[in-house]
Amino acid sequence: MTVILGQMFTGVSIGAVLLLIALGLSLTFGQMNVINMAHGEFIMAGAYTTYVLQKSIAGAGLSLIVALPVAFLVSGALGALLEWLLIRRLYLRPLDTLLVTWGVSLMLQQLARDIFGAPNVQTRAPDVLTGNITVIGGDDPLTFASSRLFILGLAVAAVVALSLTLRLTPLGRRIRAVVQNRDLAEVSGISTGRVDRTAFFIGSGLAGIAGVALTLVGPIGPTMGTNVIIDAFLVIVVGGIGQLKGSVIVAFVLGVLQSVLEYSTTVSVAKVLVLVAIVAFLQWRPQGLYTVRTRSLV
Amino acid sequence: MAGTAALAAVVALSACGAKTNSGSTSDKAAQADTSGDTIKVGLLNSLSGTMAISEVTVRDSLKLAIDEINASGGVLGKKIKPISEDGASDWPTFAEKASKLIKEDRVAATFGCWTSASRKAVKPVFEKNRSLLFYPVQYEGLEESPYIFYTGATTNQQIVPALDYLKSQGKKKIYLVGSDYVFPRTANKEIKAYAKANGMTVLGEDYAPLGSTEFSTIANKVKASKADAVFNTLNGDSNVAFFKEYKSAGLTAARMPVVSVSIAEEEVKSIGSQYLAGQLTAWNYYQTTPGAANTKFVKAYKAKYGQDKPTSDPMEAAYTSVYLWKAMVEKAKSFDPEKVKAASDGITFEAPEGKVTIDGASQHIYKTARIGKVGTDGLIQEVWNSGKPIKPDPFLKGYSWASGLS
Numbered sequence: 295m296t297v298i299l300g301q302m303f304t305g306v307s308i309g310a311v312l313l314l315i316a317l318g319l320s321l322t323f324g325q326m327n328v329i330n331m332a333h334g335e336f337i338m339a340g341a342y343t344t345y346v347l348q349k350s351i352a353g354a355g356l357s358l359i360v361a362l363p364v365a366f367l368v369s370g371a372l373g374a375l376l377e378w379l380l381i382r383r384l385y386l387r388p389l390d391t392l393l394v395t396w397g398v399s400l401m402l403q404q405l406a407r408d409i410f411g412a413p414n415v416q417t418r419a420p421d422v423l424t425g426n427i428t429v430i431g432g433d434d435p436l437t438f439a440s441s442r443l444f445i446l447g448l449a450v451a452a453v454v455a456l457s458l459t460l461r462l463t464p465l466g467r468r469i470r471a472v473v474q475n476r477d478l479a480e481v482s483g484i485s486t487g488r489v490d491r492t493a494f495f496i497g498s499g500l501a502g503i504a505g506v507a508l509t510l511v512g513p514i515g516p517t518m519g520t521n522v523i524i525d526a527f528l529v530i531v532v533g534g535i536g537q538l539k540g541s542v543i544v545a546f547v548l549g550v551l552q553s554v555l556e557y558s559t560t561v562s563v564a565k566v567l568v569l570v571a572i573v574a575f576l577q578w579r580p581q582g583l584y585t586v587r588t589r590s591l592v
Numbered sequence: 593m594a595g596t597a598a599l600a601a602v603v604a605l606s607a608c609g610a611k612t613n614s615g616s617t618s619d620k621a622a623q624a625d626t627s628g629d630t631i632k633v634g635l636l637n638s639l640s641g642t643m644a645i646s647e648v649t650v651r652d653s654l655k656l657a658i659d660e661i662n663a664s665g666g667v668l669g670k671k672i673k674p675i676s677e678d679g680a681s682d683w684p685t686f687a688e689k690a691s692k693l694i695k696e697d698r699v700a701a702t703f704g705c706w707t708s709a710s711r712k713a714v715k716p717v718f719e720k721n722r723s724l725l726f727y728p729v730q731y732e733g734l735e736e737s738p739y740i741f742y743t744g745a746t747t748n749q750q751i752v753p754a755l756d757y758l759k760s761q762g763k764k765k766i767y768l769v770g771s772d773y774v775f776p777r778t779a780n781k782e783i784k785a786y787a788k789a790n791g792m793t794v795l796g797e798d799y800a801p802l803g804s805t806e807f808s809t810i811a812n813k814v815k816a817s818k819a820d821a822v823f824n825t826l827n828g829d830s831n832v833a834f835f836k837e838y839k840s841a842g843l844t845a846a847r848m849p850v851v852s853v854s855i856a857e858e859e860v861k862s863i864g865s866q867y868l869a870g871q872l873t874a875w876n877y878y879q880t881t882p883g884a885a886n887t888k889f890v891k892a893y894k895a896k897y898g899q900d901k902p903t904s905d906p907m908e909a910a911y912t913s914v915y916l917w918k919a920m921v922e923k924a925k926s927f928d929p930e931k932v933k934a935a936s937d938g939i940t941f942e943a944p945e946g947k948v949t950i951d952g953a954s955q956h957i958y959k960t961a962r963i964g965k966v967g968t969d970g971l972i973q974e975v976w977n978s979g980k981p982i983k984p985d986p987f988l989k990g991y992s993w994a995s996g997l998s
Contacts, residue, residue, distance in 0.1 A: 512805030
């Protein structure tokens with residue numbers, strides 16, 4: 295029994311990681327239709343930010359807390375810069391953004407290699423996050439890893455913050471207006487260029503937060519972005535482009551599916567089965583779990 | 593991608609160039625360039641990618657040995673000039689760079705490789721060109737190549753002693769965790785054969801892709817299995833994620849020790865000793881191994897690369913391999929691979945791990961097996977050793993349980 299519960303928790307925690315890495319992308323790809331291949335490198339930037347902060351701040355706990363806002367700003371700034379330099383010229387050419395941002399991602403990887411060296415680095419997690427919390431005691435205890443609980447909390451907080459921002463703030467309303475009908479938003483007096491950049495800043499900043507979370511799970515390296523970018527796109531596409539709700543559900547479903555299959559088969563077989571399931575699902579519902587229904591003319 | 597293609601083209605072109613100049617045919621051995629007052633050797637290690645964490649230290653250690661030999665007059669009156677290439681943790685790149693070192697740089701010998709996959713990838717290149725490779729890392733055995741000298745442990749010098757140690761500690765139920773490629777798969781085949789013959793049970797066997805960092809399910813499986821011990825053949829920085837998850841799952845060295853065969857001092861340092869303290873490793877050398885040769889080696893390494901840099905088994909085997917090559921060349925009075933090979937049997941060296949001797953028949957070396965425990969300071973303390981160097985037995989001919997393996 296505890297095995298099943300423990301494995302459920304593992305599934306949810308894998309889902310939380312997936313959600314974090316996909317969340318920023320759900321804004322830039324889902325809402326704005328920009329295929330940003332450099333999103334993974336913004337995650338990497340967040341992870342290296344954590345590493346740098348830990349080098350300069352002694353306490354592992356304090357440096358992690360400081361890293362969250364700083365990584366958000368660093369990755370967000372990188373994203374806004376990318377948008378201003380390149381992407382704003384390509385909004386009507388989504389396939390070109392793919393190539394351009396892929397080039398940028400390679401450059402960022404090389405930059406990381408030049409600055410931090412090719413070997414991967416690690417950060418020290420604060421002591422509270424290296425242990426676990428006993429949920430059910432006894433001979434066969436059920437324990438939840440503290441770092442995974444932290445990541446889960448972070449994912450939930452990020453989703454809530456993002457959806458509140460989109461729903462309740464003037465900025466959120468402007469973003470949704472631009473997404474639904476750019477021309478009409480423009481003639482209504484919304485500076486679409488500025489809204490685009492802000493949205494890109496937030497989406498990339500969320501990638502930075504994901505990077506901080508990933509330092510608790512594994513090593514930090516120049517290629518860590520490429521390892522997660524495919525998973526992030528899978529979550530968005532299966533969830534339905536432009537739908538936060540879809541991404542959230544799909545991230546957790548994929549996480550649980552992955553962990554159940556890994557438990558009953560092997561890691562490699564589980565990966566294959568998950569991909570087969572996704573292909574089958576997209577045959578049945580090419581538009582993804584949810585789709586946007588707008589009165590947009592384009 | 594384009595870079596690789598361009599490089600391949602350059603290699604191919606330069607190889608053709610060399611051929612026309614010397615007028616040789618393609619199956620003739622690649623001749624080392626012995627014309628100047630230096631002799632070139634190749635250093636082939638992953639300086640980037642998932643294996644760089646381990647392999648950069650091997651490269652540094654090879655350079656230390658070369659510097660020492662050069663300072664004392666070189667080999668046959670020539671100074672050694674190392675040509676370093678990056679295998680980038682990518683097996684085809686290893687083969688390409690090996691070919692470049694042999695044909696373009698015309699090195700006298702090459703030192704390097706870490707994963708068995710990279711060694712398998714370069715093996716045909718060295719054999720076809722009749723050039724020598726010195727391989728410094730423990731591996732799964734079941735291999736002999738006339739052009740490779742194996743200075744790391746083979747199975748009966750590392751994995752079998754580790755299993756003997758577990759057995760002597762009363763650990764009967766074991767769980768196998770490894771990276772998904774040739775070394776862990778073959779090693780686990782051997783471990784299962786050993787377990788069957790020695791009354792041990794293998795409760796489970798899990799592989800993660802090389803470079804994988806998601807280990808929560810594997811940690812859960814290991815925990816649920818209630819094994820006595822885990823045999824870990826993960827390679828590279830997957831170990832970081834694995835041990836983080838292992839500790840998070842509440843598994844401890846006291847409750848369920850992990851025996852690792854690919855984690856040495858350098859990896860302990862980067863994984864973090866808080867995750868590894870109390871866990872076991874099986875090697876032939878530790879930084880703490882006593883002896884004057886080791887004191888000198890550790891001191892020289894730290895002086896060159898920094899006081900906080902630890903020394904490890906593959907580094908020691910790499911360091912030793914350069915000295916063994918030197919002794920072989922001097923005995924043969926030639927850099928010609930065939931003559932060097934012929935001179936190899938019985939060559940000895942007072943290595944940091946103790947006296948090592950080349951077994952000319954298998955081109956492996958006699959080594960002492962050592963089991964160690966990771967301390968909170970990140971260093972590994974020996975808890976058991978085999979007492980004397982063990983004769984290499986790469987095909988496990990001396991063990992009846994291994995008869996069905998190949």
